[in-house]
Amino acid sequence: MAAGKIGLRMRPAIFLFCFLVFISSLFNSACKKAVEPADLILMNGKIITVDDALPQAEALAVRGDKIIAIGRNKDIQRFRGEKTQVIDLAGKLAIPGLIDSHGHFSSLGESKMILDLTRARSWEEIVAMVAEAAKNARPGEWIVGRGWHQEKWVKSPEPNVAGLPFHYELSRVSPHNPVILTHASGHSCLTNAKAMELARITRTTPDPPGGEIVRDERGQPIGAFIETAQNLVRRAMSAAQAQLTPEERENRMIKAMVMASQECLSKGVTSFHDAGVSWRTIEIYKKLIDEGRLQVRIYAMINESNEVLKEKLPEYRLIGYGNNHLTVRSIKRVFDGALGAHGAWLLEPYADLPTSSGLNTYPADALRETASLAMENDFQLCVHAIGDRANREALNIFEETFRAYPEKKDLRWRIEHAQHLHPEDIPRFGQLGVIASMQGIHCTSDGPWVIKRLGERRAEEGAYVWQKLMKSGAIICNGTDAPVEDVDPIACFYASVTRKLADGTTFFPDQRMSREEALRSYTLNGAYASFQENLLGSLSVGKLADITVLSQDIMTIPEEEIPKTQVVMTIVGGRILYQR
Numbered sequence: 001m002a003a004g005k006i007g008l009r010m011r012p013a014i015f016l017f018c019f020l021v022f023i024s025s026l027f028n029s030a031c032k033k034a035v036e037p038a039d040l041i042l043m044n045g046k047i048i049t050v051d052d053a054l055p056q057a058e059a060l061a062v063r064g065d066k067i068i069a070i071g072r073n074k075d076i077q078r079f080r081g082e083k084t085q086v087i088d089l090a091g092k093l094a095i096p097g098l099i100d101s102h103g104h105f106s107s108l109g110e111s112k113m114i115l116d117l118t119r120a121r122s123w124e125e126i127v128a129m130v131a132e133a134a135k136n137a138r139p140g141e142w143i144v145g146r147g148w149h150q151e152k153w154v155k156s157p158e159p160n161v162a163g164l165p166f167h168y169e170l171s172r173v174s175p176h177n178p179v180i181l182t183h184a185s186g187h188s189c190l191t192n193a194k195a196m197e198l199a200r201i202t203r204t205t206p207d208p209p210g211g212e213i214v215r216d217e218r219g220q221p222i223g224a225f226i227e228t229a230q231n232l233v234r235r236a237m238s239a240a241q242a243q244l245t246p247e248e249r250e251n252r253m254i255k256a257m258v259m260a261s262q263e264c265l266s267k268g269v270t271s272f273h274d275a276g277v278s279w280r281t282i283e284i285y286k287k288l289i290d291e292g293r294l295q296v297r298i299y300a301m302i303n304e305s306n307e308v309l310k311e312k313l314p315e316y317r318l319i320g321y322g323n324n325h326l327t328v329r330s331i332k333r334v335f336d337g338a339l340g341a342h343g344a345w346l347l348e349p350y351a352d353l354p355t356s357s358g359l360n361t362y363p364a365d366a367l368r369e370t371a372s373l374a375m376e377n378d379f380q381l382c383v384h385a386i387g388d389r390a391n392r393e394a395l396n397i398f399e400e401t402f403r404a405y406p407e408k409k410d411l412r413w414r415i416e417h418a419q420h421l422h423p424e425d426i427p428r429f430g431q432l433g434v435i436a437s438m439q440g441i442h443c444t445s446d447g448p449w450v451i452k453r454l455g456e457r458r459a460e461e462g463a464y465v466w467q468k469l470m471k472s473g474a475i476i477c478n479g480t481d482a483p484v485e486d487v488d489p490i491a492c493f494y495a496s497v498t499r500k501l502a503d504g505t506t507f508f509p510d511q512r513m514s515r516e517e518a519l520r521s522y523t524l525n526g527a528y529a530s531f532q533e534n535l536l537g538s539l540s541v542g543k544l545a546d547i548t549v550l551s552q553d554i555m556t557i558p559e560e561e562i563p564k565t566q567v568v569m570t571i572v573g574g575r576i577l578y579q580r
Helices: 002-034 073-079 105-110 123-136 168-173 193-198 230-241 246-266 279-290 306-316 364-376 388-404 423-432 440-454 456-462 466-471 489-498 515-521 524-528 559-564
Strands: 040-043 046-048 059-063 066-071 085-088 093-096 098-103 143-148 179-183 188-191 211-215 221-227 269-277 297-302 318-320 326-334 380-385 414-417 435-437 547-550 567-572 575-579
Touching: 040 073, 059 073, 066 073, 098 524, 105 246, 105 269, 123 143, 123 168, 123 179, 179 193, 179 230, 188 230, 193 221, 193 230, 211 230, 221 230, 246 269, 246 279, 246 567, 246 575, 269 279, 269 326, 269 524, 269 567, 279 297, 279 306, 279 326, 297 306, 306 364, 326 364, 364 380, 364 388, 380 388, 388 414, 388 423, 423 456, 423 466, 440 456, 440 489, 489 515, 489 559, 515 524
Parallel strands: 040 085, 046 093, 098 269, 143 179, 269 297, 297 326, 326 380, 380 414, 414 435
Antiparallel strands: 040 059, 059 066, 093 547, 179 188, 188 221, 211 221, 318 326, 547 567, 567 575
């Protein structure tokens, strides 16, 4: 009887236990069903997130175009489904998709369609390349090239003016074809007699504002044009291109953009800040995105006249067009020229050309008007300024404008290049919240002749002063200025962390970035500089799954091994768009 009573008393407990087991199984089953499988999983990697909350991980999961989980291998396994694509990284390094924060997208593509002069070691080599091109060209057809740099030639041509060759040899090998060869920087060009004839340039042609027709001692043009003077020749070339149908012109630009996109993906670049585009270019971007043919994300800076901006700025503001493939919310202005062409606007004359302090290529009053238009329409302003005077004048205009619109916050205005600064202006970047959009590769590419242009004191005080700027509180975003330099971010990363020149010397090593600083400048800082830090720049849950996978761990390998690193895979929005 007692046993029966005990059994009766135990029944509720047994029932409760069974009930709890049943509820637990239902709960576990529901939890399992609640975890929707990922579309893509990366496993067994070293994942550097650039997210302070979780700096490093082994695996991550992607659903659609966003990251849904990141952590240890075992944590990510639960997102694996029957249709999930799983990639074993086998210890390789995965980092946020790299952001080139300053380049010229269609020009990058076009550079693949013309003479590549980047590896020419002498003027004679260039003349020989043009001679070969002229053999295959139709009479009257323009021969176009880009990438030469007189400071990289093994010897100076004879005769020359400031290292720039006379056109005679070029004209001799291409008498029936106009030729235009653009400097690597894009800030000067060399032409032949036929091109000058078509442009109607003679001894009496005046220098345009912000430009120079380089002349010999008798005043005759030698065939070299600096800054805005290039437009005298380019207008003649444009007149010839105007004979193409609108469809032919558009198809050429589309071809260039598709080639640029492929080039970026092969180098691990997932986002590209296009520094200076027209309204027409934006329309072509939209067309390509609608057709699914533009796979790199574009942050476009408009470079149209103030008159056009007044009419069209509100209409063309775009945030995240085409599933975050195009954003238009910034304006570009070119305030001076390039240091290599003696066009950078300096406070003191050039050390190697005392008759010149460079060129102001855009009037200050016009820039003030642009600044007001940017404020009134909530656009970011990005100003090309290389020389110390150009930087000072641009900062002055920024500061004036900020004071005139005190209600405007979080502006993130940028100075593009900021290559040479006066020591007094360095702290102003941090104080004003101005972003320094710089190119690490320019430091080592230009380093062999910067001291020649500026002198030792000015070069040390203000040339490519990354650490000084960061200590001021300034944000630095990185890039290549492609096609001025190769769009390759590995070479730029190496330049940023070593400042090592081709001869093995180091250009003022105290200004080197750490590897963490360099990676951030190419990822999260680039996202911040384009108001996209909530979408891009780090590998974080909820952000777009833009990922670059590298063959080596650039964060730990010996410095000399970094340039050997290859891009293994480029992922944009969870889609593998490049695989070696």
